[in-house]
Amino acid sequence: MTATIDLNSDLGEGFGIWRLGDDDALLEVVSSANVACGFHAGDPSTMRRVCRVAADRGVAIGAQVAYPDLAGFGRRFIEIDPAELADAVLYQLGAxxxxxxxxxxxxxxxKPHGxxxxxAVxxxxxxxxxxxxxxAFGPLPVLGLPGSRLLAAAxxxxxxxxxxxxxDRxxxxxxxxxxxxRPDALLVDTGEVVDRAVRLATAGELVAVDGTVLAVPAASLCLHGDTPGAVAHARAVRAALAGAGVEVAPFAGLAE
Known part of the structure; x- marks a missing residue:
């Protein structure tokens, strides 16, 4: 059984006057915040606000780096020169x-986005x-999918x-x-999301869309902040983990 698990969520994904998700509510639940750095979403004021609230609540801050794709919300593959991509990652981290x-x-x-x-898998x-x-920025942990080339390269x-x-995916x-x-890309039922989270935290496994049981020994669980019912999902997951005897805490250390 996993005694401790991290809960992360994609936050700060508004832009200008537009808001996506309820950052303040989710920052009361999660232990790590993947903050959009302005390339797929986010802007300076949004980034500053999310960092301030995260710091006040003891939530670890992660850089959610992305392709330069505001119009597509970073969900479109871009064939980009590797040197340019490395510079884009460094730029977002610095901001x-x-x-x-x-x-x-x-x-x-x-954590890369979208x-x-x-x-990078x-x-x-x-x-x-x-x-x-x-x-180029520094020795930061990299969050990613098990078995991915990203984690191997890291x-x-x-x-x-x-x-x-x-x-919830x-x-x-x-x-x-x-x-x-695809219609089965998201889990939208709160009960299903809760069951998935508890099974991952206590057994290190999940069920794929075809019924295959996959071993996934994760240190961090992601709950998307832009999905319908995201706050309700997160609160229910946090309560269920506590009921299962699993502590929620950041996988990454906070500033001293």
Missing amino acids: LAAFARAAGTRVAYV ALYNA HHQAQAEAVVAGVR EAAGLTPVLEAFA GYTPEGTLVPRG
Whole structure:
């Protein structure tokens, strides 16, 4: 049984006057915040606000780095030069680090967003580019899918790979995420999300869309902040984990 698990969520994904999800409510529940860094979503004021609230509540801040794709919310694959991608990762890290520092804390880890996250599962050049951007910034842990080229590249570069699982996303029998365009890409029922989260935290496994049981020994569980019922899902998951004797805590250390 896993005695401790991290709960992470994608936050700060509004832009300008537009708001996506309830950041304040989710920051009362999760232990790690994947903060959008302005490339797929987010803006300076949003980044600063989320960092401030996260710091006040003892939530670890992670940089959710992405392709330069505001119009597509970072969910479109981009064939980008690896050197340019590494620079984009470093740029986003630097921006978020400034706001984290202003809030009295620091960026504690990195997680790619959307299409970049999925590309780095199999795309060697892009996986290595993400890691190169992180290494240029500093020795931060990298959050990703078990078995991905991203985590292998992070480990080879001397960074800490952190295994992640999704409480609210459909999985293929191969252990990858079901593409967003399919109807079984998301778990929308709160009970299903709760059952998935507790099973992952206590047994290290989940059920793929075809019924295959997959071993997924994750250190962090993701609950998306932009899905319908996200706050209700998160609160129910947190309560169920407590009932199962699982403590929720950041996998990454906070600033001293």
